[in-house]
Amino acid sequence: MKLRAIVVDDEELARKNLIMLLEEYCPDIEVIGEASRKSQAKAIIESSQPDVVFLDIRMPSGAEGFELLDELEEKNFLVVFVTAFKDYAVRAFNASAVYYVLKPIDIEELQTAVDKLKEANQNFTAEPENFKVYYNSLRNLSDALLKNKPSSRITISHTKGMKIVEDENISHLEASGNCTLLYFTDGTRYLDTRTLKTYENMLDPSRFVRIHKSHIINLDRLTEYLTEDGHFAVLKGGIRIPVARNRVTDFVKLIKHL
DSSP, rough: EEEEEEEOSSSHHHHHHHHHHHHHHHHEEEEEESSSSHHHHHHHHHHOOEEEEEEEOOOOTTTHHHHHHHOOOOOOOOEEEEESSTTTHHHHHHTTTTTEEEEEHHHHHHHHHHHHHHHHHHHHHHHHTTHHHEEEEEEHHHHHHHOOOSSSEEEEETTTTTEEEEEGGGGEEEEEETTTEEHHHHHHHHESOOOOOHHHHHSSSEEEEEEEEEEEEGGGEEEEEOOSSOEEETTTTTTEEEEEEEGHHHHHHHHOOO
């Protein structure tokens, strides 16, 4: 079944271009409406109840997009942010586990976002309470972007939905194929479909350090560095994480200044 979508962008050319790409390359999306301003978008969303909204967001004038979401009483749709902003904004998007595409729009990236939407829509249909966690995540994103400060909260997508965590509660992370295992200080762990590289770019580099191609550690959890039978970072609880030889020099310099 197709996902019913609305495209919101104040630039007509950009709006028409995205609609054309969706119609030509994303057969699982049916565009049922478009809007150029907040009031128009709100009316269409309330009347048509879409499955997904493709929402253009600009900074610093991107507040309108978040205001639109705040003003809607019924929030039971997914959002794909469309933006020309990179770097810091992408870090914030990833931390919130939201779906986004960068302008100029790459067809493969758009198709990847749609594939994720389909999977999320199935999970949210089965577990409607996930929408509450999802919109809390969007609120964290709004704060991070509009106040131009990094968020300490990270949203993790898992098999049953989504979970929001404080990054200080992450002990360490481990690559698992193209996914990432997150280990928490309470002994629990979650598997996220994002790569370890994504987390390396997302997390605060002053606290989270990649010490191996497969491992990132939280420096706040570091208790010891061992060089017997290899190189190991020891975390609270006696957890030993290998340090790659090509990262030893930088790691030793770092911990000398902790």
